[in-house]
Amino acid sequence: MTEKKHRIPDVVIRRLPVYLRYLQQLMSYDVDTVSSQQMGHDLNLNPAQIRKDLSIFGDFGVKGMGYRVSELADKLSKILGLDKEIPIVLVGVGNLGAALCRYNRYQKSATKIVGLFDGHPAKIGQVHGSLEVRPMEELVDFVRQNNIKMAIITVPAAAAQSVCDALVAAGVKAILNFAPVLLNVPEGVRVQNSDVTVELQALAYYL
């Protein structure tokens, strides 16, 4: 397959990080080849779907063999844009924010939190990992000066939209939002919501 025929479906994009992590795991076990069948088995996915997803981006496999693990991992990293480090700001250093911040330090992922912000005066100056919490007033300048395109929002619901607006105004293009509100963003800005309450409530249905 050549390059992007059409816009690539979101569902596909969301599976790529899953493939990537799986491949990285295989690498750590020194596996150097894997078939779509094996992947499908391990990831609970249809092998054809995996092949189809991958073939959107190129002919990565070898007929009769499968995929070379580290090669495919590289390709996926590049496709996702994870071959360069992606700096992130986190706004709202409450419990969850602090947890994410700590979590981020242990991973050797391309996405890296480089700035912490909070509107609560008592929080300013607190240190989490190697980062000091900065006041909201500095947010826009910081984002602009460091050319930051991605942000995590972990402020209370009531503050989320105004934080979001500030981020967008400063040039942020992708937001992972933990506040339980629907954020309003202009075209071209991507929001991914993550909401524990919603997930628990949906799970409750199946009991």
Place this chain on the structure above:
Amino acid sequence: MTEKKHRIPDVVIRRLPVYLRYLQQLMSYDVDTVSSQQMGHDLNLNPAQIRKDLSIFGDFGVKGMGYRVSELADKLSKILGLDKEIPIVLVGVGNLGAALCRYNRYQKSATKIVGLFDGHPAKIGQVHGSLEVRPMEELVDFVRQNNIKMAIITVPAAAAQSVCDALVAAGVKAILNFAPVLLNVPEGVRVQNSDVTVELQALAYYL
């Protein structure tokens, strides 16, 4: 429509909590009626989809008027099983676990964390909110004795499967999993994964 024609799609179930929260918000503003059009506008969804989702469970609307907010909220609560309190155990009281635990206390949701467990000896006995961290050895008995059907896993990846097995053995039917691994569960047990890394990486694609 009458009762469940077929199995109800997961996508629909996952939208119900979103509707529910929206309705609760309307209630807090003393709005007592809402149309699918209004809802669709506010939630960024197609009005027909909302009507269709709701009509699966019954004729909740009034022609020419829309939906009575508090009535619909009640119905949705009941459908999701949120009319009774749902007790939850949380396993793995690290940063994220503690954050979720704290978060849960502030919400007045039907889902309620009633037990905290951790395998790390240093954590045992720590108090978070009104709950004391218990040792893993007590997990199975606690779950059985309190007839707990839902759990949150916030342990490291390496421990997640064995925790999961213990939970399932004790009778848990729904698991919200924050560990970055695919859990293996028998038929009839539901797992919902929540994985910040995956979400950040998927977002990266859009930059």
Place this chain on the structure above:
DNA sequence: GTGCTCATGTTAAAATTTTTACATACCGAA
């Protein structure tokens, strides 16, 4: 080189999900 095996990439079919379109029926006003 030749031939055999195997797993890909891809085309076609099936299944699912979303959107459109509209007949129906409720509410409120006259």
Place this chain on the structure above:
DNA sequence: TTCGGTATGTAAAAATTTTAACATGAGCAC
């Protein structure tokens, strides 16, 4: 009580996503 305005519930169409099926070609043994 009748009528007009309006938003539902649903049937049909469109779009999307998943799954099945298979021709193709790479690697390996000989």
